[in-house]
Amino acid sequence: MSALDEIRVVFFQECDDQLQELEDGLTAMEGGETDDDTVNRVFRAVHSIKGGAGAFDLHKLVKFAHTFETVLDEVRAHRLAADGTVMPVMLRSADHLRDLVAAGRDGGDGDQERSKELIVELETLIGGPKGGHSASEDGDDEDGGLSLADFEFTPVAMDWGAMGLATEAPAAEDEDGPAIRISFKPNKDLYAKANEAAVLLREVASLGEAVVRCDTSAVPALDEIDPEGAYLSFEVELDGENATEAKVREIFEFAEWDCELEIKARGGSVPDFGGDDAGGVSVADLLARLQGEIATEAPSETSDKAEGSPLPSLTPAPAPSEPAKAESKDDKDDKGKAGSKSEAEAPAVVIRVELHRVDKLIDLVGELVTTQTMLAQKVEEAGLPTGSEVVSSIEELDRLTRTLQDSVMAVRAQPVKSVFQRMPRLVRETASATGKKVNFVTHGENTEVDKTVVERLSDPLTHMIRNAIDHGLEKPDDRVAKGKPAEGTVTLSAAHRSGRIIIEISDDGGGINRPKVKQIAIDKGLIPPDAVLSDEETDQLVMLPGFSTATTVSSISGRGVGMDVVKSSIEALGGRLSISSRPGLGSAFTMSLPLTLAVLDGMIVRVEEETLVVPLSTIVFTFRPQPGDIQYVGQGRTVHVRDQIVPLIDVGVELGYRKAPVDPLTSVAVLVDCDNNRRVALLVDDIRGQRQVVIKSLEKNYRPVPGISAATISGEGRVALILDVEAIAGDRTLDNFIFGIDNVAAE
Numbered sequence: 186m187s188a189l190d191e192i193r194v195v196f197f198q199e200c201d202d203q204l205q206e207l208e209d210g211l212t213a214m215e216g217g218e219t220d221d222d223t224v225n226r227v228f229r230a231v232h233s234i235k236g237g238a239g240a241f242d243l244h245k246l247v248k249f250a251h252t253f254e255t256v257l258d259e260v261r262a263h264r265l266a267a268d269g270t271v272m273p274v275m276l277r278s279a280d281h282l283r284d285l286v287a288a289g290r291d292g293g294d295g296d297q298e299r300s301k302e303l304i305v306e307l308e309t310l311i312g313g314p315k316g317g318h319s320a321s322e323d324g325d326d327e328d329g330g331l332s333l334a335d336f337e338f339t340p341v342a343m344d345w346g347a348m349g350l351a352t353e354a355p356a357a358e359d360e361d362g363p364a365i366r367i368s369f370k371p372n373k374d375l376y377a378k379a380n381e382a383a384v385l386l387r388e389v390a391s392l393g394e395a396v397v398r399c400d401t402s403a404v405p406a407l408d409e410i411d412p413e414g415a416y417l418s419f420e421v422e423l424d425g426e427n428a429t430e431a432k433v434r435e436i437f438e439f440a441e442w443d444c445e446l447e448i449k450a451r452g453g454s455v456p457d458f459g460g461d462d463a464g465g466v467s468v469a470d471l472l473a474r475l476q477g478e479i480a481t482e483a484p485s486e487t488s489d490k491a492e493g494s495p496l497p498s499l500t501p502a503p504a505p506s507e508p509a510k511a512e513s514k515d516d517k518d519d520k521g522k523a524g525s526k527s528e529a530e531a532p533a534v535v536i537r538v539e540l541h542r543v544d545k546l547i548d549l550v551g552e553l554v555t556t557q558t559m560l561a562q563k564v565e566e567a568g569l570p571t572g573s574e575v576v577s578s579i580e581e582l583d584r585l586t587r588t589l590q591d592s593v594m595a596v597r598a599q600p601v602k603s604v605f606q607r608m609p610r611l612v613r614e615t616a617s618a619t620g621k622k623v624n625f626v627t628h629g630e631n632t633e634v635d636k637t638v639v640e641r642l643s644d645p646l647t648h649m650i651r652n653a654i655d656h657g658l659e660k661p662d663d664r665v666a667k668g669k670p671a672e673g674t675v676t677l678s679a680a681h682r683s684g685r686i687i688i689e690i691s692d693d694g695g696g697i698n699r700p701k702v703k704q705i706a707i708d709k710g711l712i713p714p715d716a717v718l719s720d721e722e723t724d725q726l727v728m729l730p731g732f733s734t735a736t737t738v739s740s741i742s743g744r745g746v747g748m749d750v751v752k753s754s755i756e757a758l759g760g761r762l763s764i765s766s767r768p769g770l771g772s773a774f775t776m777s778l779p780l781t782l783a784v785l786d787g788m789i790v791r792v793e794e795e796t797l798v799v800p801l802s803t804i805v806f807t808f809r810p811q812p813g814d815i816q817y818v819g820q821g822r823t824v825h826v827r828d829q830i831v832p833l834i835d836v837g838v839e840l841g842y843r844k845a846p847v848d849p850l851t852s853v854a855v856l857v858d859c860d861n862n863r864r865v866a867l868l869v870d871d872i873r874g875q876r877q878v879v880i881k882s883l884e885k886n887y888r889p890v891p892g893i894s895a896a897t898i899s900g901e902g903r904v905a906l907i908l909d910v911e912a913i914a915g916d917r918t919l920d921n922f923i924f925g926i927d928n929v930a931a932e
Contacts, residue, residue: 196237197290198537203230204283205606211279212609215272224261231257234282236439238289239378245294246285249304251379253278256307258384265311274306280610363422364393365433368447370418375443377413386419388436393425418445540636543596547783550593551879554784555898557586558876562899587877594635594781601679601688602630604642608650608677615654622661622672623654629679634686635781641758642688642778645751649690649774650675652748657694657772667769669693685760685802686780691773697766699723706732724764728752758782759800759894761859761911786877787907789899790855790869793842796905797869798878798897803910805856805864807872810849822846824854824866831856832914835868839913840892857910865914880907 210227235250256275259265267275281296281303288295308314367389371382386397397419404416423433430450437446564579605627616623658664658673665671676691699720706712706726718726726732730749755762760778779785779802787798788807814825815833822833833854837843847868854866878897883890883906894909 193241195537196241197286200234200237200286200290203233204279204286206230207279207282208606208609211272211276214267215276219260219267221261224257224267228254228257228261231282233439234286235379238286239380240439240442241289243289245297245300246282246289247379249278249285249300250282252304252307253282256310259311271310274303274310276610276613278303278307280613283610363396363424364428364451365421365423365430366449367421367423367433368418368445369421369437370445371415371440372443372445373411373413373415375440376415378443380440380443382417382419385436385440386421389421389423389433392432393423393428395424396422538596547593547597550590551783554586554590554877554879557582558878558899559902590784590877594783597636597781597783598633599636599639600631600633601639601642601686604639604646605630605677605679607643608646611647611650612654612675615651619655620660621654621658623658624672624674626674626676627678628676632679632681632686634778635783637782638686638758638778638780641754645754645776646677646688646690648748648751650677653690653692653694653772653774657692657696659695681780682777686778688776688778689773691771693771696768696770696772697724697727697764698768699766702726721764724766727764728762756909756911759909782880784877784879785907786875787897788855788875789873789905790836790853791871791873792837792840792869795842796873796899796903797836798905798907799855799857799867799869800907800910801875803857803859805858807853807855810852810854810866812850815849822849824849826854826856826866829864832865833868834865834913836908836913837868837870857914859911859914863914867908867910867913878905878907 207227207230210223210230213223214227231250231254235247235254238246238250253275256265256271260267260271265271281299285295285300369382369386371380375382386395389395390397398421400418400420401416403418404410410416430448433448434441437444440446561579561583564575569576608627609625612623612625653675654673658675659667659669661671664673674693676689678691679686679688681687703712703716703718703723703726706729707714707716709732711726711729711732712718728748728751732748752762755776755778758778759782760776763775763777764772765775766772779800785798786801788801788804790797790799808826810824810833816823816825816830823830824833833849835843835846838846847870849868852868852870853872854868855872856864856866858864880895881897883893883896886896890906892909892912893906894912895907897905897907899905
């Protein structure tokens with residue numbers, strides 16, 4: 186990969202950050218936060234994308250971003266209000282900008298008809314195209330096919346006063362002179378990439394008191410002017426508390442390659458590295474000088490280098506993107522309480538690491554955990570005394586291994602915010618398609634979970650949010666008739682609970698119409714007509730394949746595909762999906778997922794000399810059944826525990842290890858939690874302890890096995906299967922036990 190290709194990859198990675206900054210800022214503006222800081226963050230995001238796109242000749246993207254940026258410039262200049270007319274257009278523009286970036290990453294131009302439509306909408310907000318020519322009318326040529334013959338104009342002097350800039354001559358340089366002196370001469374490439382000298386200078390002037398002088402001495406006669414040329418240069422004297430080289434350099438970060446730029450601080454200059462300490466030496470001169478110095482290094486300084494090795498590439502690294510600043514009110518309050526301590530803390534340093542490197546490290550740590558487990562097992566079998574040095578060393582190794590594993594897993598952990606932030610666009614599109622008004626609320630965006638889990642959350646969340654809007658929320662008129670606000674609310678939240686992540690999608694709609702749901706299931710042949718179902722069981726019908734309450738097929742719903750896919754996806758992650766609904770008040774869909782798909786804490790059990798693992802997060806407690814606790818219901822058994830009767834399932838029979846059920850009185854029962862607040866007791870032969878195990882996929886390495894979610898390596902070096910508690914409890918628990926339990930309780 187060439188140096189330019191590497192920079193291109195970094196550019197698109199930073200585009201993702203800028204697009205998220207744009208989304209956060211526009212969402213805040215839509216909520217009424219139109220302060221200068223928020224608007225400036227949004228403007229900077231679009232400006233950064235435009236500048237970087239120009240460097241890679243993504244002209245279609247530059248054209249659209251330039252129009253978008255122009256409208257945002259009007260907003261931040263307080264000439265255009267970010268009201269209910271403006272914000273929907275800007276939100277749609279942000280969505281399209283994301284599409285154009287994705288198209289540019291893949292080497293395409295994106296939907297240009299959509300670009301033209303949105304450009305017209307954007308220009309309409311500011312009273313038409315600036316300069317009388319709409320970007321939507323441009324042809325494929327970079328100059329839009331225009332020539333000087335298309336214009337009639339009278340030359341006028343440049344009015345710097347209208348920009349709020351003085352035009353006095355620069356003072357002589359001395360110790361009491363300006364904090365920053367800037368010499369700026371644009372090249373024609375700067376204008377070809379949709380940058381504007383006037384906008385850049387205005388940004389500089391916003392840092393303090395600026396005196397600008399324009400040098401027009403290079404402007405030729407009219408008949409010699411190149412329409413695409415650049416003839417003006419500028420001298421700027423800048424003073425003020427915010428007048429620092431770093432901030433000036435940030436303004437020119439995407440333009441400095443297309444201009445002659447010199448920045449001098451009071452008392453001297455700093456070489457132009459393109460970073461915070463940039464100054465007056467050109468990048469080309471500096472690179473040439475460094476290459477020369479490397480080539481002429483003394484032998485003693487290079488003795489440890491490989492002979493004939495090529496000179497290192499000195500391609501300048503791109504400037505880092507501005508970190509996201511969107512924060513909730515609570516976050517701001519916390520920062521206010523922290524006071525000067527927070528301000529004094531250094532910002533976190535972030536590095537980019539290729540994912541496969543992290544995966545390899547995690548695999549190696551997993552092997553280390555397996556080896557440590559096997560070693561501990563051998564020491565235990567050797568019967569060494571507890572206080573021996575070997576046992577103490579093994580215990581210390583166990584502690585260090587767990588700490589190492591937790592630290593490595595933390596590297597893969599990332600906030601669910603990356604998925605949550607994709608949903609506002611989905612909500613807007615679905616609300617528009619259904620004609621409903623939706624207030625989308627999120628909580629717990631910073632809840633961290635393993636990256637592999639985050640990557641597989643997008644599809645289930647998409648289905649459930651579309652379902653909440655289409656089926657859950659009523660039409661605005663219907664809501665008003667019921668005494669509700671016309672605008673419905675859909676809430677997406679995430680939280681850690683009992684070693685798992687809980688994600689909930691709720692709405693304040695009409696709730697599940699249970700009689701209608703049951704009748705549809707009967708009509709479709711999904712359940713028998715005489716089926717007797719509880720409210721919870723009726724709610725579960727919406728997750729059956731082929732079930733849909735929609736009367737017509739649309740682009741959103743009606744095909745009976747959705748919630749069954751969601752349930753399958755969640756179960757494939759080792760999770761559970763439950764539903765709760767209150768008629769007239771709304772519904773909530775709750776996903777309970779493991780924090781990671783790499784390791785889990787499990788209880789090691791024995792069934793017919795086979796070693797199995799029960800996920801610790803599902804276990805309530807273990808107990809030995811007593812004679813009076815066992816009751817028989819048809820072909821099944823139940824056990825009475827803590828004033829509750831629960832089904833008793835023989836794991837050995839379920840998995841085919843034995844044909845006849847074992848005597849419960851000689852076995853151990855493990856009470857586990859299932860979805861919908863159900864509990865069952867799993868009967869095993871013995872418990873061998875508790876360990877952290879490394880998860881290995883059975884589906885990838887063998888094939889799916891009913892009742893088994895994954896596998897691991899036991900301390901004996903053998904394969905140990907990890908139980909799928911939900912699959913073992915199964916639908917049989919609902920169908921065969923519930924009504925029997927009710928009868929027993931009634932007796």
